[in-house]
Amino acid sequence: xxxxxxxxxxxxxLVVILIFGFFSYNAQVNMENRGITFGYGFLSQESSFDVxxxxxxxxxxxxxxxxxLVGLLNTILVSVIGIIFATIIGVVVGIxxxxxxxxxxxxxxxxxxxxxNIPLLLQIFFWYFAALRALPLPQDTEPMFGVxxxxxxxxxxxxxxxxxxxxxxxSIIAAIISIIFIRIYARKKQENEGIQTPVxxxxxxxxxxxxxxxxxxGGVDASVKVPVIKQLSQSGFTYEGGIKLPPxxxxxxxxxxxxxxxxxxxxxRAGVQGVSKGQKExxxxxGLTPNQVLKLVVMPQALRIIIPPTTNQYLxxxxxxxxxxxxxxxxxxxxxxxxxxxxxxxxxxxxxxTMLTYLSLSISIxxxxxxxxxxxxxxxx
Amino acid sequence: xxxxxxxxxxKNNLSTYLYTGVFFVALSIFxxxxxxxFNKDLISFLPGIISFFLPLILGFIGLHLIRIDYSGMKxxxxxxxxxxxxxxxxxxxxxxxxxxxxxxxxLLSWFIIDANISGDSKDVCTGSGACWTYIKIWFNRFxxxxxxxxxxxxxxxxxxxxxxxxxxxxxxxxxxxKYLTLYYVVVYPVIAFFxxxxxxxxxPIFFDFSYGIIAAVxxxxxxxxxxxxxxxxxxIIVPITLYILLKYVFFYEELIELGKLEALEWVxxxxxxxxxxxxxxxxxxLIFCFPIGLFLSLGRRSDFPIIKYFSIGxxxxxxxxxxxxxxxxxxxxFPMFLPEDMFIDKLVRVxxxxxxxxxxxxxxxxxxxxxxxxxxxxxxAKSLGMGYWKMHILVILPQALKLVIPGIANTFLALxxxxxxIFVVGLLEIVGMLNLAKTxxxxxxxxxxxxxxxxxxxxxxxxxxxxxSYNLEQKYKTER
Numbered sequence: 099x100x101x102x103x104x105x106x107x108x109x110x111x112l113v114v115i116l117i118f119g120f121f122s123y124n125a126q127v128n129m130e131n132r133g134i135t136f137g138y139g140f141l142s143q144e145s146s147f148d149v150x151x152x153x154x155x156x157x158x159x160x161x162x163x164x165x166x167l168v169g170l171l172n173t174i175l176v177s178v179i180g181i182i183f184a185t186i187i188g189v190v191v192g193i194x195x196x197x198x199x200x201x202x203x204x205x206x207x208x209x210x211x212x213x214x215n216i217p218l219l220l221q222i223f224f225w226y227f228a229a230l231r232a233l234p235l236p237q238d239t240e241p242m243f244g245v246x247x248x249x250x251x252x253x254x255x256x257x258x259x260x261x262x263x264x265x266x267x268x269s270i271i272a273a274i275i276s277i278i279f280i281r282i283y284a285r286k287k288q289e290n291e292g293i294q295t296p297v298x299x300x301x302x303x304x305x306x307x308x309x310x311x312x313x314x315x316g317g318v319d320a321s322v323k324v325p326v327i328k329q330l331s332q333s334g335f336t337y338e339g340g341i342k343l344p345p346x347x348x349x350x351x352x353x354x355x356x357x358x359x360x361x362x363x364x365x366x367r368a369g370v371q372g373v374s375k376g377q378k379e380x381x382x383x384x385g386l387t388p389n390q391v392l393k394l395v396v397m398p399q400a401l402r403i404i405i406p407p408t409t410n411q412y413l414x415x416x417x418x419x420x421x422x423x424x425x426x427x428x429x430x431x432x433x434x435x436x437x438x439x440x441x442x443x444x445x446x447x448x449x450x451x452t453m454l455t456y457l458s459l460s461i462s463i464x465x466x467x468x469x470x471x472x473x474x475x476x477x478x479x
Numbered sequence: 480x481x482x483x484x485x486x487x488x489x490k491n492n493l494s495t496y497l498y499t500g501v502f503f504v505a506l507s508i509f510x511x512x513x514x515x516x517f518n519k520d521l522i523s524f525l526p527g528i529i530s531f532f533l534p535l536i537l538g539f540i541g542l543h544l545i546r547i548d549y550s551g552m553k554x555x556x557x558x559x560x561x562x563x564x565x566x567x568x569x570x571x572x573x574x575x576x577x578x579x580x581x582x583x584x585x586l587l588s589w590f591i592i593d594a595n596i597s598g599d600s601k602d603v604c605t606g607s608g609a610c611w612t613y614i615k616i617w618f619n620r621f622x623x624x625x626x627x628x629x630x631x632x633x634x635x636x637x638x639x640x641x642x643x644x645x646x647x648x649x650x651x652x653x654x655x656x657k658y659l660t661l662y663y664v665v666v667y668p669v670i671a672f673f674x675x676x677x678x679x680x681x682x683p684i685f686f687d688f689s690y691g692i693i694a695a696v697x698x699x700x701x702x703x704x705x706x707x708x709x710x711x712x713x714x715i716i717v718p719i720t721l722y723i724l725l726k727y728v729f730f731y732e733e734l735i736e737l738g739k740l741e742a743l744e745w746v747x748x749x750x751x752x753x754x755x756x757x758x759x760x761x762x763x764x765l766i767f768c769f770p771i772g773l774f775l776s777l778g779r780r781s782d783f784p785i786i787k788y789f790s791i792g793x794x795x796x797x798x799x800x801x802x803x804x805x806x807x808x809x810x811x812x813f814p815m816f817l818p819e820d821m822f823i824d825k826l827v828r829v830x831x832x833x834x835x836x837x838x839x840x841x842x843x844x845x846x847x848x849x850x851x852x853x854x855x856x857x858x859x860a861k862s863l864g865m866g867y868w869k870m871h872i873l874v875i876l877p878q879a880l881k882l883v884i885p886g887i888a889n890t891f892l893a894l895x896x897x898x899x900x901i902f903v904v905g906l907l908e909i910v911g912m913l914n915l916a917k918t919x920x921x922x923x924x925x926x927x928x929x930x931x932x933x934x935x936x937x938x939x940x941x942x943x944x945x946x947x948s949y950n951l952e953q954k955y956k957t958e959r
Contacts, residue, residue: 107785114789121816128815199568200561201575215941216934217896220910224934227917228927417801424902435807445811449804457799464795 125446138451140442141166147437149428151344162438169433170455176350176429177416183355184415185408188362195367206363214360219421221357225349226425236327236335245324247337252344254325254337261319269312270305277301346427350419358415362408369404370396402474409467413460420456430455488547496544497555503541507534508576515581535573542569601922613925614932617916621909621932624752630744633681634755637674641762644670666695668766669718675759681745694721748826749905754936756908760830761895767834768894769887772841777871779846790842797839802897805832810904829901837894844886848879881955888948892941909933 129136145165146158152168153175194206213221233250234240241247247254260266277300284295312318325340373396381395382388422429423436430452439448488496510521511534522530542563550556562572593608596615604610614621623631644667648659673691698718751759778790797805809832810825817823852875860870880887899910907915913929916922 103783107783110786110789124818125815128819131819197568198561198564199572201572202568205575211942212938215892215896215938215945217899217910217937219899219902220930220933220937223910223914224927224930227914228930231926420801420803421900423803431801431803431807435804439811445815449808449812453800453804453808456801456804457796460799461795 134443136446138447140444140447143442145438145441147441149433150426151347151428162442165438166430166434166451169428169430172427172433173416173419173422173429176347176354176419176422176427177412179347179351180354180358180415180419181412183351184358184362184411187355187359188408189366191359191363192366192370195363196370210360210363213356218353218357218418219424221353222350222421222425225352226345230345230349236337245322247325247340249337250345251336252342253348254340254342256325257323257339257341259321259323262317265316266309266312266318269308269316269318273304273308276308277304280304344427346422346425349425350422350427354415354418357418358411361411361414365404365407365411368407369400369402372403373399405474406467406471409463413463416459417456485544488544490547490550493547493550493552496547497550497552500541500544503537503544505541507536507538507541507573508580510534510537511577511580515584534577535570538573538577539566539570542573604925609928609931610925611928613916613922613928617912617922617929620753620916621912621929622753623755624907624912625750626746626752626755627744627750630681630746633679637678638755638758641671641674664770670695671762671766675763679746679751679759680748691722694718697721748824751826752907752909753912754909756901756906757895757898760826760833760898760901760908763830764833764837764894764898765891767830768837768841768890771834771838773845773876775838775842776845776849779842780849794839794842797836798843802833802836802900803903805836806900806903808832825904825906829904829906833894833897833901837890837897840890840893841887844883844890845879847886848881848883849875851882852879884948884952884955888945888951891948892944895941895944896937909936 141163142161144158145160145162147165148158149156149165149168151172153171154164154168156164156168191206191209194202195210197203197206231250233248236247236249236251239247239249245256277297280295280300281297284297288294323339325337325342327335328338329335377395377399378391381391386394419429420431423432426432435448435452439445442448488500513519513521520530522533524530525533543566545555546559546563546569547555548559550559563569589608591608593606594611595604595606595608596611597603598612599616601610601613603612619628619631623634626634648663651659669691677691695718698721701717775790775794778786779794781787781790806829809828813823813828856874856878857870860874865873898908901908902911902914910933913926913933917926917929
């Protein structure tokens with residue numbers, strides 16, 4: 099080892115240690131001055147604040163840790179909704195971008211250019227403060243299909259009331275497991291005997307029949323509870339008996355999915371265009387039908403290009419959902435890094451937990467992506 | 480005479496099919512047009528559901544009739560190829576045309592016909608359209624935030640000066656072209672920093688600016704007599720030394736008094752805002768995040784394990800957290816890490832935070848370019864006896880950066896679009912100002928106009944940037 103190799107590394111190490119040492123020394127001094135001790139014990143203390151919208155039961159008597167869970171669940175909720183809609187819109191727009199119909203291609207292009215060049219925060223504000231504020235009051239709302247009520251106070255949808263919900267869920271899990279086994283069996287059969295099994299229709303059938311059986315014999319029962327208008331005061335109305343999606347959630351999910359969909363659309367377009375023309379021609383020349391070409395030749399290769407950047411976009415969407423804090427949707431950042439921080443004043447602990455949560459999420463996804471990329475990489479001889 | 484088969488139009492009866500088809504299409508468009516622009520339903524005598532779908536059906540039949548391959552008419556072939564290849568496409572095309580016709584009148588009336596722009600109070604906005612008066616009255620605030628009206632010429636002057644200095648590169652003669660990189664990487668950012676922090680901010684320290692100019696002028700004049708071999712070191716070291724000497728040794732006592740007397744009015748950064756703040760924040764973050772990202776990406780590919788893992792850690796950390804938590808950190812957590820008496824301005828903290836955050840993304844983009852270069856380039860450079868820095872500056876980076884222009888442009892676009900987030904630390908750039916304006920009791924209810932205005936502004940800025948990056952990409956594209 100020569101000096102030229104060791105010196106720069108030692109210098110870097112020294113600088114990093116110095117900076118960290120400086121920071122932690124100051125933090126210690128500052129905390130001593132303010133009379134705070136570092137520690138995560140506050141998580142079990144009573145939180146004494148309320149959250150507008152939560153998936154699990156929460157009020158002031160619960161602990162700060164439960165407040166963290168509430169925020170995390172709300173973040174996951176809006177991310178999942180956003181991811182589902184962004185994927186649907188993104189795939190449709192991406193395919194529309196490839197259309198040979200000039201009007202459709204242009205419309206899709208205008209959508210992509212427009213929504214991707216406007217800051218996400220501005221879009222969230224637009225939906226929340228401008229577009230959704232133009233909705234009617236609860237008492238003036240016309241129902242959509244008789245059961246949905248889109249009002250200024252939120253979107254009211256009918257709720258399902260289940261009996262023996264667990265059996266229903268077990269039936270779906272059973273269906274999924276049997277589909278996996280059928281797929282393995284079908285692949286083996288094709289490798290050994292060259293006979294194809296109609297996996298898709300069998301799996302769809304299983305997914306319908308098994309839950310249906312649980313309804314007929316398992317004692318599963320579901321009824322729909324339609325929201326009903328209720329007068330609170332002279333001019334205050336609301337709906338009761340259904341599920342209420344608050345306007346914060348709607349505008350956030352709308353903005354996130356419309357914004358992210360533009361990026362997913364571009365990924366889809368790049369993926370399909372990335373499959374070389376020769377592949378399609380070769381597939382057609384060995385006698386595959388156009389549908390088979392799409393299913394067996396183009397899609398597997400296109401997906402290889404599409405999936406990694408799309409996963410990245412999902413991750414971006416999840417991180418962007420933290421903008422919820424701007425319109426008071428109670429997500430992780432607002433509930434924990436906002437309200438809880440204001441109440442306890444434990445900046446270092448709370449910000450570090452929040453950051454670690456997002457960090458572990460994105461690192462686990464990137465580890466998964468690395469594994470996936472290795473798995474699908476073309477194995478050349 | 481050939482037989483007419485309306486299910487399968489062919490070329491033999493071209494004119495018959497064409498006239499009938501065009502008639503049907505024109506009729507359907509006419510019905511929708513009259514309905515949407517003049518509010519008259521021409522087919523109201525029909526039962527509800529039929530009258531709703533009739534234009535679609537008519538247009539569909541018409542498009543089917545004019546779908547004739549190789550008709551010999553250029554325009555018809557073009558139409559068929561572009562919007563009318565099969566029934567499904569024809570249906571979608573019609574749908575899009577009708578939606579456009581249907582949505583034009585309400586949009587036009589909201590934007591232009593029923594909108595108000597005259598007057599200077601809320602009372603003039605009586606129509607159902609947009610109230611552009613609101614934008615007109617608040618325009619100054621949207622552009623400059625809470626910056627005092629009388630001092631706004633300072634912002635304008637700085638931006639004009641910086642834009643002028645920024646375009647100098649296009650007019651440089653051959654002789655000066657080799658200094659352009661140095662100019663844009665070192666000199667221009669320094670000038671910009673002086674302009675923005677000492678001119679826009681003002682206060683007694685304004686005279687620091689004049690020290691800077693004196694230092695720059697003196698060092699440039701001496702610079703002509705320095706042998707080219709040392710010029711690089713000279714231009715980095717001498718101006719800074721001169722500046723420090725000027726400030727702390729030569730003129731300290733005398734000029735500090737003079738500066739206090741003659742200074743521009745001091746405007747604290749909390750009062751900065753509006754679109755100009757968006758520009759200031761994005762400008763500085765652009766300048767800082769690129770070199771940091773470059774070094775991180777080189778570090779990640781370094782052979783030295785400590786530097787490598789340090790770079791990986793930095794990159795993955797900043798990429799793994801949302802920007803809003805980074806800004807939270809810079810506003811509530813960072814002051815805990817500093818000594819009690821040390822105070823860093825809010826704006827500076829925000830710029831550092833965003834720069835570090837975006838630098839991680841820039842680093843990953845540049846790493847992509849470095850990885851895409853064939854190994855032969857490295858080997859060839861090494862075999863010529865080049866060292867690490869020489870190899871990277873002369874051979875590797877020019878090629879790698881060329882490859883990643885689109886990626887870097889996307890990162891910069893993301894940066895510009897992320898600037899509104901600085902509202903979490905209480906700085907109000909244009910989106911923040913909009914939110915402030917819409918809660919003003921005298922101007923309630925104009926949120927829509929404000930957001931539309933800001934959206935158009937951002938769209939123009941970002942669209943122009945992406946088009947520019949596309950041009951840049953085309954310009955530097957080399958055959959491989």
